[in-house]
Amino acid sequence: MNNNFMEVKFKSESVNEGFARVCVAAFCVQLNPTVDELSDIKTAVSEAVTNCVVHAYPKHNGVITLTCEIEHNTVKISVSDEGVGIKDINKAREPFFTTKPGDERSGMGFAVMESFMDKVEVVKNKLKGTTVTLYKQIAGEVEQVVGG
Amino acid sequence: MNIKSKVYNNTLYVLLCGELDEHSATHTKIVLDEAFSGVNFKQIIIDLSELEFMDSTGIGVLIGRYKKMKDKNIPIYICNPSKHAEKIFKMTGLYEIMPKIV
Numbered sequence: 001m002n003n004n005f006m007e008v009k010f011k012s013e014s015v016n017e018g019f020a021r022v023c024v025a026a027f028c029v030q031l032n033p034t035v036d037e038l039s040d041i042k043t044a045v046s047e048a049v050t051n052c053v054v055h056a057y058p059k060h061n062g063v064i065t066l067t068c069e070i071e072h073n074t075v076k077i078s079v080s081d082e083g084v085g086i087k088d089i090n091k092a093r094e095p096f097f098t099t100k101p102g103d104e105r106s107g108m109g110f111a112v113m114e115s116f117m118d119k120v121e122v123v124k125n126k127l128k129g130t131t132v133t134l135y136k137q138i139a140g141e142v143e144q145v146v147g148g
Numbered sequence: 149m150n151i152k153s154k155v156y157n158n159t160l161y162v163l164l165c166g167e168l169d170e171h172s173a174t175h176t177k178i179v180l181d182e183a184f185s186g187v188n189f190k191q192i193i194i195d196l197s198e199l200e201f202m203d204s205t206g207i208g209v210l211i212g213r214y215k216k217m218k219d220k221n222i223p224i225y226i227c228n229p230s231k232h233a234e235k236i237f238k239m240t241g242l243y244e245i246m247p248k249i250v
Contacts (some may be wrong), residue, residue: 014171015171020248021201036232046169046201047203047204050205052171053170082160104208104209105205105208106207106240108207109203109204112204112236115239144236
């Protein structure tokens with residue numbers, strides 16, 4: 001498989017966090033990832049979608065667009081919203097920073113994404129909202145040569 | 149998220165079964181706070197052997213419970229974390245306030 005892509009849109013309900021991470025994991029299976037690689041991807045996707053549910057649409061539900069592209073052995077996942085946007089992106093990416101300290105939030109969402117993925121981009125959308133793009137190269141399972 | 153708890157030998161044992169994310173966080177907080185409100189234990193052990201998924205929302209939930217129990221001087225310990233949960237605990241420094249026990 002050299003390249004492939006998929007896109008899904010869903011409502012910013014927290015119940016869809018599980019759907020989003022399972023959806024991406026199922027798409028990435030074609031790269032034959034390890035269990036650890038899949039866990040990393042699912043966690044990073046969950047963090048990005050949670051940000052949309054909690055921060056991008058704090059009062060009313062909106063649409064979250066999830067796209068996933070595979071090029072060779074690299075997966076590129078974008079999580080995009082049309083919500084209120086992030087006031088200071090650099091500040092938001094700092095570990096332990098949260099705009100909702102009273103809600104028992106760890107402020108580690110972006111730190112987890114950065115730790116579990118190879119690269120994380122956060123950009124303000126032209127019209128409204130934010131797009132978080134996550135990159136990870138999949139080394140995958142080493143195929144065992146049987147017999148000889 | 150399904151949560152089971154029992155008290156044995158002055159210890160409250162809590163078993164978290166399922167996925168801990170934003171969706172299950174509120175329910176998890178309510179159930180844990182109810183279990184933690186008892187008075188017949190001196191320490192808490194949270195067993196994660198059946199926790200299938202957790203993200204940083206789970207860290208927020210655990211830190212919140214730690215703060216409440218710290219006021220009562222009751223320590224919380226973690227046991228049986230998955231490799232995945234362990235990775236999050238190590239990077240967020242959670243083990244410094246909730247040590248892992250074997």
